[in-house]
Amino acid sequence: MWWLNDIGAAADPFQEFRRLQRDINRLFSGYETAGDAFPAVNIWANKENVVVTAELPGMDPASMDIAVQGDQFSLQGEKKADELADSVVCHRCERGSGRFMRTFRLPYEVDSSKVDAKYRNGVLTVTLPRQESSKPRKIAISAG
Secondary structure (H helix, E strand, C coil), X not given: CCEECCCCCEXXXXXXXXXXXXXXXXXXXXXXCCXXXXXXXXXEECXXXXXXXXXXXXXXHHHEEEEEECCEEEEEEEECCCCCCCCCCCCCCXXXXXXXXXXXXXXXXXXXXXXXXXXXXXXXXXXXXXXXXXXXXXXXXXXX
16 A cells, blocks of 8 residues: 655655664674574774684684684684484483684784684683784874
8 A cells, every 4th residue: 555755755654664674684684693603702802902712612622723814813623522322312412513613803903923822611712912013103293
């Protein structure tokens, strides 16, 4: 059903709903909800470093790979499935397994030669120092 709008032209009454739906879809496109991605990751930054932490319980650090190029950080690896005896029946299987890869854009370029990675208590912590060339430089202003 069509109506006339304020200037006398035909108007679609659902046009605003479709526009709102497009805006909401655009707002949320590309975002994963918590729990959708493995491993869960937090990223913090200050003027000197970016720190990435990832929950990887029960994993062998040798089965993880991290890479940094410019302002891109990648984490990949494989989480092995629990090995169960043939006589065991699984009643609930919520812990995922398999290959994973996550890539993130960092707020600035990092110095890949100074990256430090530690794995303790199931949490991988990666400290990524800021590239000197990406740090803000104070420019002196001469008078005259």
